[in-house]
Amino acid sequence: MVKAREAAERLAGHKATKMPGDYLDGDGCITCGVCNHRKESYVKWFDGSVKLVPVMCDCEKAKWEKEKLDQERRQDAFRIRQIQAYGFAPSQLQEMTFKHADPEGENVRLAAAYARHFDEMKSQNAGLLFYGNCGTGKTFLAGCIVNYLQHRNRTAFMTSVPTLVQELSSWNRDDKTTALDRIRNCELLVIDDLGVENEDKKSLEVAFRVIDARVKANRPMIITSNLNGQDLMTDEMKYKRIYDRIKDVCKPVVFKGKSRRGRKNHADKWEEVDRILEGAAQ
Numbered sequence: 001m002v003k004a005r006e007a008a009e010r011l012a013g014h015k016a017t018k019m020p021g022d023y024l025d026g027d028g029c030i031t032c033g034v035c036n037h038r039k040e041s042y043v044k045w046f047d048g049s050v051k052l053v054p055v056m057c058d059c060e061k062a063k064w065e066k067e068k069l070d071q072e073r074r075q076d077a078f079r080i081r082q083i084q085a086y087g088f089a090p091s092q093l094q095e096m097t098f099k100h101a102d103p104e105g106e107n108v109r110l111a112a113a114y115a116r117h118f119d120e121m122k123s124q125n126a127g128l129l130f131y132g133n134c135g136t137g138k139t140f141l142a143g144c145i146v147n148y149l150q151h152r153n154r155t156a157f158m159t160s161v162p163t164l165v166q167e168l169s170s171w172n173r174d175d176k177t178t179a180l181d182r183i184r185n186c187e188l189l190v191i192d193d194l195g196v197e198n199e200d201k202k203s204l205e206v207a208f209r210v211i212d213a214r215v216k217a218n219r220p221m222i223i224t225s226n227l228n229g230q231d232l233m234t235d236e237m238k239y240k241r242i243y244d245r246i247k248d249v250c251k252p253v254v255f256k257g258k259s260r261r262g263r264k265n266h267a268d269k270w271e272e273v274d275r276i277l278e279g280a281a282q
Contacts, residue, residue: 016040016054032057076153093150093158096143107253111141115148122187125249127220131227132255138224142190145222149188157183158190161207168206184213188220195227195239204242211245223250 021033030039035058045051056064098115101108107130114121114128121127130138142158149156168179183189194207214221223246227239 014054032059035059093143093147096140096147098144098148101141101144105137106255107137107141110253111145115145118145118149118154118188122220125218125220127246127250128222129246129250129252130222130224130255131252134226136255138255139192142192142222142224146188146190154188155182155186156188156190157186158192159183160192161194161203161210164210165200165203165206180210180213183210184217185219188222189214190222190224192224194223194225194242204239208242208245211242215245215249221246221250 016030016039018030018039019033022039023031023033025031025038027042029041029052031037032039037057037059038055039057039060040052041055042050043053098108098112101112103109111128128142130142132138146156146158164183189210191207191210211221211223
């Protein structure tokens, strides 16, 4: 109550500013010449007296709300940049949106549903394992999910095992601990292209440590891999220890389509060549 009274006293000490076009209404209050709403009003005070205090007209309210919205957007953009600090660079994620996805494409609806219902997926520690041929859209759809969540201020990171190995090797102990904490505790972690690390024991160990930490922390993951189902599940393959950790927390989703990688770029290239040649022949 004391603080409220102090704030009110400070308010009473301010005066409304009369701008060109403003006028005094019948009660002597400054009124906005644009929206015709008062910029000051009489208020009954704590001691029973009546004081003239400044208030916001509709124009000032709209300006204040716009400034507040702009500030929130700047804060959101800053948070998103922080979220993106680990993992793929923002430029790599820009085009990975459901807006750019073929609605009839393989597993697009599943990925979009996962993103929309992420809170439910998170509560069940339910992740996804995208596997199949190269260039079939696994990385793209995983990126779409990350982008969707990041732009709703959710901590979703997308990275790869080689990137993790490279980054963790170059950091000091404190930075490494902080990074691992963020990787372990973020709401969603995407590990892209598991299986490209060949026989590098260090890479496999990093992959296992990160995945194991996520499983123990009950945090969902999305993992993409070019390995086929048989490679993933055989007892003899070197990824068995990793697969044993993810098989109960990631729903396998197979991508059977032919590689789409580079198709559009190649088509655009030849269309441009045809345009030049046809023009030159005329």
